[in-house]
Amino acid sequence: MATHRIELSVNGAKQSAEVPSRLLLVHLLRENLRLTGTHIGCDTTHCGACTVLLDGTPVKSCTVLAVQADGREVTTVEGLEKDGKLHPIQEGFWEKHGLQCGYCTPGMMLSGCALLARNKSPSEAEIREAISGNLCRCTGYVNIVKAIEYAAEKMRER
Amino acid sequence: MATPRTSPEISGMGHSMKRKEDPRFIRGRGNYVDDIQLPGMLHMDIVRSPFAHAKIKSIDTSKALKVPGVLAVIDGPTLAKYNLHWMPTLMSDTQMVLPTDRVMYQAQEVCAVIATDRYAAADGVEAVEVDYEPLEPVIDAHKALLPSAPVLRTDKKGKTDNRIFHWEVGDKSATDKAFKDADVVVAQDMYIPRIHVASIETCGCVADFDRVTGKLTVYMTTQAPHAIRTVFALVAGHVGLSEEKIRIVSPDIGGGFGGKVPVYPGYVIATAASVVIGKPIKWVEDRMENLQADSFARDYHIHAELAARKDGTMTALRIKTLADHGYADAAANPSKFPAGLFSICTGSYDVKHAFAEVDGVYTNKPPGGIAYRCSFRVTEAVHCIERITDVLASELKMDPAALRMKNFIQPDKFPYKSALGWEYDSGNYGAALRKAMDIIGYEDLRKEQAEKRARGELMGIGISSFTEIVGAGPSKHFDILGIKMFDSCEIRVHPTGKAIARFGTKSQGQGHETTYAQIVAEELGIPASQVQVEEGDTDTAPYGLGTYASRSTPTAGAAGAMAARKIREKAKKLAAHLLECSPDDLVWEPGKFSVKGAPDRFKTIQDCAFAAYTNHPQGMEAGLEAVSYYDPPNLTFPFGSYICVVDIDRGTGMVKIRRFVAVDDCGNIINPMIVDGQIHGGLTMGMAPALLEEIQYDESGNIQGGSFMDYLVPTAMETPAWEVDKTVTPSPHHPFGAKGVGESATVGAPPAIANAVVDALAHLGVKHVEIPITPEKVWRILREKGVAE
Numbered sequence A: 001m002a003t004h005r006i007e008l009s010v011n012g013a014k015q016s017a018e019v020p021s022r023l024l025l026v027h028l029l030r031e032n033l034r035l036t037g038t039h040i041g042c043d044t045t046h047c048g049a050c051t052v053l054l055d056g057t058p059v060k061s062c063t064v065l066a067v068q069a070d071g072r073e074v075t076t077v078e079g080l081e082k083d084g085k086l087h088p089i090q091e092g093f094w095e096k097h098g099l100q101c102g103y104c105t106p107g108m109m110l111s112g113c114a115l116l117a118r119n120k121s122p123s124e125a126e127i128r129e130a131i132s133g134n135l136c137r138c139t140g141y142v143n144i145v146k147a148i149e150y151a152a153e154k155m156r157e158r
Numbered sequence B: 001m002a003t004p005r006t007s008p009e010i011s012g013m014g015h016s017m018k019r020k021e022d023p024r025f026i027r028g029r030g031n032y033v034d035d036i037q038l039p040g041m042l043h044m045d046i047v048r049s050p051f052a053h054a055k056i057k058s059i060d061t062s063k064a065l066k067v068p069g070v071l072a073v074i075d076g077p078t079l080a081k082y083n084l085h086w087m088p089t090l091m092s093d094t095q096m097v098l099p100t101d102r103v104m105y106q107a108q109e110v111c112a113v114i115a116t117d118r119y120a121a122a123d124g125v126e127a128v129e130v131d132y133e134p135l136e137p138v139i140d141a142h143k144a145l146l147p148s149a150p151v152l153r154t155d156k157k158g159k160t161d162n163r164i165f166h167w168e169v170g171d172k173s174a175t176d177k178a179f180k181d182a183d184v185v186v187a188q189d190m191y192i193p194r195i196h197v198a199s200i201e202t203c204g205c206v207a208d209f210d211r212v213t214g215k216l217t218v219y220m221t222t223q224a225p226h227a228i229r230t231v232f233a234l235v236a237g238h239v240g241l242s243e244e245k246i247r248i249v250s251p252d253i254g255g256g257f258g259g260k261v262p263v264y265p266g267y268v269i270a271t272a273a274s275v276v277i278g279k280p281i282k283w284v285e286d287r288m289e290n291l292q293a294d295s296f297a298r299d300y301h302i303h304a305e306l307a308a309r310k311d312g313t314m315t316a317l318r319i320k321t322l323a324d325h326g327y328a329d330a331a332a333n334p335s336k337f338p339a340g341l342f343s344i345c346t347g348s349y350d351v352k353h354a355f356a357e358v359d360g361v362y363t364n365k366p367p368g369g370i371a372y373r374c375s376f377r378v379t380e381a382v383h384c385i386e387r388i389t390d391v392l393a394s395e396l397k398m399d400p401a402a403l404r405m406k407n408f409i410q411p412d413k414f415p416y417k418s419a420l421g422w423e424y425d426s427g428n429y430g431a432a433l434r435k436a437m438d439i440i441g442y443e444d445l446r447k448e449q450a451e452k453r454a455r456g457e458l459m460g461i462g463i464s465s466f467t468e469i470v471g472a473g474p475s476k477h478f479d480i481l482g483i484k485m486f487d488s489c490e491i492r493v494h495p496t497g498k499a500i501a502r503f504g505t506k507s508q509g510q511g512h513e514t515t516y517a518q519i520v521a522e523e524l525g526i527p528a529s530q531v532q533v534e535e536g537d538t539d540t541a542p543y544g545l546g547t548y549a550s551r552s553t554p555t556a557g558a559a560g561a562m563a564a565r566k567i568r569e570k571a572k573k574l575a576a577h578l579l580e581c582s583p584d585d586l587v588w589e590p591g592k593f594s595v596k597g598a599p600d601r602f603k604t605i606q607d608c609a610f611a612a613y614t615n616h617p618q619g620m621e622a623g624l625e626a627v628s629y630y631d632p633p634n635l636t637f638p639f640g641s642y643i644c645v646v647d648i649d650r651g652t653g654m655v656k657i658r659r660f661v662a663v664d665d666c667g668n669i670i671n672p673m674i675v676d677g678q679i680h681g682g683l684t685m686g687m688a689p690a691l692l693e694e695i696q697y698d699e700s701g702n703i704q705g706g707s708f709m710d711y712l713v714p715t716a717m718e719t720p721a722w723e724v725d726k727t728v729t730p731s732p733h734h735p736f737g738a739k740g741v742g743e744s745a746t747v748g749a750p751p752a753i754a755n756a757v758v759d760a761l762a763h764l765g766v767k768h769v770e771i772p773i774t775p776e777k778v779w780r781i782l783r784e785k786g787v788a789e
């Protein structure tokens, strides 16, 4: 199988890898780079457990080839905390009990981050729509909405 | 909610303490099974049957073995050499690990490919060539019992039909007589569809057999690691695996809901492969395998009848049910309960006579039976009684709330012996329903409904006043494969007064690391932040039966309190020694013993802990630790009343939940924030089968909802903003009065929604709608009644 040399930035760090054409971004992250916070929950691009930011846009990394990330910037859950300080979205999820098993959480938080980057004061309906590509089986979404509202407020204060 | 006894620093019961497990999850630092990578680890992928019933004529692995990276293919005959091709189910039935001659359901495991990475393993699966000869499948549960149906379990000597069991409970003749004497009798058929838990993490394992030490470590997605270890020892004892050399580790689990209780063939094949190859083997199923082959829930065809007097007093309940178990009886029920706790079907009502019977049948579908956030068939029972209660209300033209109020078991009747033999511990059903009615504004909603109806708008109000039965259970009646359903806790207090507490259960998101620490904090006054909770490693945790059926707080939580109390007893002696007084002169408040009448003479629990290792009295053993195996005297009976308001779109048939008020009573509460979270999640998993989810099969046994494309797990868009509240009626027999809550909402919500939809359509003559109530189903009704827009 053909392989390709790719270079990308992951959470601000330069990475280069020799990858097979068919390698999925999610496997590059999880297995080659051992960033296991990005999860896999389906095979039909429905669950969003694998959500990462690609140049700031949320994508489902199970449906992106590693080669498509060549020359681009990827943010995973491991990149949210900066200098030992939690991102407001992380604080929000902890404060508001926005997670139970934690499996959907990294993807949820990244979808939330992408929303807050383009909309500082989202309504409940806008939050629900922004996370509608991320399934959570545990929380019933009520506290996830509150967690994102909490983060929005924190980020407005800054 | 009573004010907590402890300070926020200690954070015992009643504090909404932030979760101790969250710091790792919000950083992506959880450790789920697929995150585990061991040196030299190989990957396994599974070839599955496209047919529901077929003879395997041949399996050709030659092409697969030529795929780069593929090392081996394991099939039924390979396992048969070690006599590992069959395994017991949790109901003492038998199930194939891999077939030697026949497949019995679509997506059944046929053989497994071992390769150096997951892509190569998947290539190998594609390259395996299996020649099948399709056989006539049995799909319809009703037809399974016809004499003309092919007998499926020909592996069982002397089996001449597809019946698994006939089970009945109650006084049949007294019930029949009550029906004869009744003023009114209503009857309703209802089907509780087959559904799947679909936890966002699928199932998998990493099996690691060390050839030098002979030790097998299996990291696996299991809710019951200790029982699994024993099952492994019993099943594989003959190939030299002995229980002290088996370690099951249940790492972080991405949701379980019962789907991670059974032993799936994949675990066994990966383990066998690791033993044979001598390397760690990882197997993680994909979503389609998960939905198509893993344990399902429900699939109950119910015929219910309710008898009553003219004034609405219920007098008798009679239920006949056909249960489709698939190819094997692999329901994770307690052994003596083939229909689980379905006999809770008299619900919250003082029904004097009842009789229920269930027939279990084999069909060509995957095995399973109860796994969907439900304590053993309680959801089926609750749907049945809550739905038929509304059918009765409509027959009598009574308000469904008033009918419920009239028939509730009254608070002074507890402990209450039900007609089908349960002793309900405590309850105040009327208070919960009244509270829900007040919050939602029931009487005003009825007025609004009347006005809307006059304008042709479709609005419905539905009630469910459920009683749960959880916390299995007293060892007299409850066991799984003979292992009694106690649970356990072991606490060690370190010299500096911090503690570690280990439990026989396993959280899958319920927050045990926090709530268990709070229980210990409540009992010992050691801050919950300083109590490290561990579960899931059979080498270190005490033996327990695991987390399912809302049993953790009623059993292991109770064990935590009992172990802590043993420690407190010893600490008291240490305090008396330090204070040079008699233990009888000491009074306890969380965190310290003080001398009666001299409150400034005291010793903290930390002082006692230090003394236990540095200055213990002569004749007393050093150390401060205790273990408790808690065998509950009874089950617990959480309850609640839910009210749902729906609006129905006459153009599309879409049901919109406008409001949903849930008043739950789970006894005393450890962490209110976590309890609310459990209820939010449970309600969403109650709405799912009511409106969206169903796994169907066509007549050839092809699954119709085998991926997230068409198996519709609710998103944030369909899920309403749940409104939750509580009443508190402590369990009288539980050490701290708790009852368990994980499943109440899943059990209680579906009939509230179904009742609301039927209520919205009642004036059109609709008496019942089967769940899931999809827009299509509703639209067909609207069209038939001539009101579709």
Ligand code: FES
Pocket: A039, A040, A041, A042, A043, A044, A045, A046, A047, A048, A049, A050, A051, A060, A061, A062, A063
């Ligand atoms: S793993 Fe489900 S969307 Fe990517």
Ligand code: FES
Pocket: A098, A099, A100, A101, A102, A103, A104, A105, A135, A136, A137, A138, A139, B200, B254, B255, B509
């Ligand atoms: S917290 Fe478990 S899936 Fe969302």
